[in-house]
Amino acid sequence: MLSFLQQPWHWSIAGVLIGLTVPTLLLLGNKYFGISANLRHICAACLPANIPFFQYDWKKEIWNLFFIGGVFVGGFIAAHFLQNPEPIQIAAATKATLEMQGIHEFTGLIPNDLFSFASLGTIRGFIIIVLGGFLVGFGTRYAGGCTSGHAIMGLSDLQIPSLIATICFMIGGFVMTWFGLPFILNL
Amino acid sequence: MANQNEGFVCETPNHSGNKESILSNLKYAIVGMFFGIVFVKAEIVSWFRIQEMFQLTSFHMYGVIGTAVVVGAISVFLIKKFNIQTISGEKVRFHPKQFHKGQIYGGLIFGFGWAMTGACPGPLFAQIGTGAAVVVVTLLSAIAGTWVYGFLRDKLPH
Structure with missing residues (x-):
């Protein structure tokens, strides 16, 4: 099982799993899949500087910051526990x-x-x-x-x-x- | 101009009427974690895979994105067709996007950056997770780019 997970995953498996993110987020809590919005939330949270584009309630979108926190952890897990021993x-x-x-x-x-x-x-x-x-x-x-x-x-x-x-x-x-x-x- | 939110609608709106606790938000972190694992294991975070895509030497990325869109579209269709509700019993809400010229200008600019860095925003976070420390600089630069867009927004054609 582990060696199966360690080899690079086929595009069709990755495609299905990424596609399923769309209904997963919608059905878990009416969330619209979109990662780059987090960069805006970070600006709004850290340096809004009275710019209208950054004046909104970013805390309402905090779920998305949790999501990218998870992406970071997923990257760590994949690189340290599921790493492919072969060169790419x-x-x-x-x-x-x-x-x-x-x-x-x-x-x-x-x-x-x-x-x-x-x-x-x-x-x-x-x-x-x-x-x-x-x-x-x-x-x-x-x-x-x-x-x-x-x-x-x-x-x-x-x-x-x-x-x-x-x-x-x-x-x-x-x-x-x-x-x-x-x-x-x-x- | 108390609240200039008109025209500044969030592109990833949170339609949930319920206020969610930290614990409740953890489920999105778990989804993100699986997502990050897929990103790395299918080598979507690889700069080389992005070069192959744009050099037209590999089908891999086209297969990933194409399959994801088909699966996503079927899911959205089924949710609409059968009026499937969220786990807390809310109606799933969709919102049509408005066309503006930013999708062209911004799209081209993002395309330049995508080919250079080999990463869109999601893979940036996954790459940092794999231990590619210098990508933190890319991410900070991307945050700066977002900020400068916000700063110049009124002067840019939309």
């Missing part, structure tokens, strides 16, 4: 492309030569970690949701605005991967 399998073409772009470590879930405090001091590491994070936070709020709120919850509820947002997420990702990253990763 990466598509050969992607591996070749990334090697040309100066990525050399392919063992963990994220490349150590890009996501480390040493890398944070380099131009490319700073852009990826700091600017990348900023764009994630700014973009999700501007779009009114992220992959969970729009792509999964919104599409499950057949919302056209969520379809538009999801298409734009993908276009943005393709543009960055094909035209931005080859430049940034070689800095």
